[in-house]
Amino acid sequence: MNLQVSPPWGAERRTRQMIEHPRRRAADLAAPPRARDPLPSPTDWSFELIEQYHEVIKATARRYGLDTYPNQLEIITAEQMMDAYASVGMPVNYRHWSYGKEFIATEKNYRRGHMGLAYEIVINSDPCISYLMEENTMAMQALVIAHAAYGHNSFFKGNYLFRMWTDASSIIDYLVYAKNYVAECEERHGLEAVETFLDSCHALMNQGVDRYRRPSRKSLAQELADAKDREAYAQRQINEMWRTLPRKAEKAAEEAETRRFPEEPQENLLYFIEKHAPLLEPWQREVVRIVRKVSQYFYPQRQTQVMNEGWATFWHHTLLNTMYDDGYLSDGMMIEWLKSHTNVVYQPRVGDRGYNGINPYALGFAMYTDIKRICQNPTDEDRHWFPDLAGADWLESIDHAMRNFKDESFIGQYLSPNLMREFRLFAIVDDEKEKDLEVSAIHDESGYRRVREALSHQYDLGSREPNIQVWSVNLRGDRSLTLRHAQHNDRPLHDGAQEVLKHAARLWGFGVHLESVNAAGEVQKRWSVPAPSH
């Protein structure tokens, strides 16, 4: 349904703590007097109507204590929606052919009716920008406002990953800077050069994030000022590292022989390349940095899909239903948004046509709803599994769940036996050493924990994406770079690796090797790309 976005660099240096604010408790909720007349409900929206609806939605969200960035609603056309969709959901971005490709693909699907267009895009910025498409009906606009401007928005503001990694106030500025910088490079160095370079950066984009290192927060102005210094300084460092003049003493040389570089494996390939690739021009280093930042910006989002979509869906459902109870929404309006809602949370069963894995909207929505149920009407089973939740205040409980988890831990913590039965979840082990697949656990007493664990792992980015790190650099010889893939459960890399390696070699400037290492530490497969000709 949507695509949200959240910035990469600079989030505050703060220790991860349970973030607890004085929150609204469900017990404090008091229904206001019933509205005298429902809001008008024509099919077509108008600016006045959107404002009226927004006022009511806002008031309702306030009652539930949703803490959000200020909202900015923008009306856009379908074409603009596709455009934003194609450039990874951002209102501005640097130019690249792959976004043109995305746009064409999106447009084609849309025209053929293969795909409903995203109803909305919301950008994790401060103020939070939500796009409403002009083709939407009034009911859909209300749904989108509740979903994006209050659901997603409060998630962006509350969830610890977003708080830690993203800086909502400067994302747009940074992208404007990136766009101008890349455009300037194109002018100076030619479209071709910049394009091929960006291609290479994109190939390593997923390996361009810091998974564990804490970021430091910098303002945009600082960022800009630093960019210049960085260029000059980095170049000096690199020259030093690759210095070919003989050192003073023999000893120093010997030491260098045995010295590993990097001393420890590096997880962030793009960062390593930006800092240490010997032949890059300063502008190329800055481009690597831009791509890296953008990638980092999406990192929290990739880890909170179920939680984020579930949260937004839960809240549009709750807010609009409350508004109906308060007498603001007409029956027709309800039917219309409920129809969309039902489509969004539909979960096809395995083997059905159109089954494509677990629908994050469905799972997330069901989980928050389930937490609420456990708080309000716990069964004995729930009391056994969730002693802390049973009978607790539901509003506080889901707020806590939203703030302090990511998909992996959220599922590990909150997926209840009741829900596993409802979804009829079962786990299958696919081991290449075995002839058949094996059902390892189903939704029964002996399988709950196994299913929950397996599903939780499924959302762990660490196991979804191959773990590839910088292993070593041959400092004295051909300067080649060696990457290592640490296999997870013996899963190999696919054949695209060779192509990616070519891109890596283009960035590094010398030969690049990739070794795939199994759990026992044996190198199982090796790819090599020679130094690109300069």
Place this chain on the structure above:
Amino acid sequence: MLQQIIDRRLAGKNKSIGNRERFLRRHKDQIREAVKRAVDGRGIRDIAQGEDIHIPKRDIAEPVFGHGQGGKREMVHPGNQDYVRGDRIDRPKGGSGGGGGGQASDSGEGDDDFVFHLNKEEFMQVFFDDLALPNLARTTLAETPEFKTHRAGYSSDGTPNNLHVVRSMRGAIGRRIALGSESRRELAELEEQLAQLKRHPHPNPFAHEIPPLELEIEALRARLKRIPYLDPIDLRYRSRVRVPVPTSKAVMFCLMDVSGSMDEARKDLAKRFFILLYLFLTRHYEKIDIVFIRHHTQAQEVDEQNFFHSTETGGTVVSSALVLMEEIARARYPTSEWNIYGAQASDGDNWHHDSGRCRELLANNILPLCRYFAYVQVAEEEQNLWDEYSALAADAKAFAIRKVTEASQIYPVFRDLFKKEGAPT
């Protein structure tokens, strides 16, 4: 909290055009190939259209590291029907693993081509690139014909400068009459009544009736006064409509040698040559007829399909085509009504006694009829037909010849034609 709703609909239309350009540039080879195929397959009249371009998916893939098949993984799926723990399931075909139909929908799409639509402008741009058209000629061809605006009655909306005062006032009078008629009639009646009452001698027995009547009259007068003198609905504007610049009729004769020596590549060159002339004509004429005349030793009028796609063998007598052209022109296209353009393509092969006759036919019979006649020879070697034609080209005005071995050389043969276009004569 909410400042205001921002309407972005007008801003940033076509924002992704830069990305699209980059995409097209990157795949220009495939696109050029596709355009070439499209030109071969299309009729001359259908040339100015978009085209679907197919690019193999692997050519546009962006590689990233990912997991391949193999190893061990555990996947959770919803919708268990009758499995219990320990059940064994056959590995699904295609081995995408994961169990169930997890990846089925992905692999279903497989290696389809990436298809996208090149719009008309982009298509023509690529086509022109091939022909190495200079910019002036490009803009001339790509533009839609010029429009002229002229008056077409009156309309109820428009800009103030087009306001038609007389019409507007006339409308206002009509409206005032129509709106006020009822009130005026009542007013007249009441006034009549009042006058009668007043006529009674003193002391008037009906004196008490006079003041209410006067009040009523006063109210009616006020109502009449409130009818606006000029209302927005009275306004009439001069309406102006855009019509294409008046055009006339043209006929284009395509003459081509189809003897054995004209192979597909040469025909393709010839086709582009005809297309270019056709495009030029569409710019200037509303109605264009195309006459296809093919010839070997004899000439024949055929349809477009046969013209480009059937081969004949045998010798070559070029004059037969010229004779036929003249016959058809005199019979069906009187010069008083039609502008006649001729385009001839051949590989220069001709029966050697015939070339002199061709020159005479052209000089004496055909060129006087024609606005322009262009000849391309799609082969390098110079034979007597070329010699005769070049002698003629030296002094005939509306006659151009050119040797063409690749598409980019076609344009110069029309240079004079386009030059006239550019000059403000």
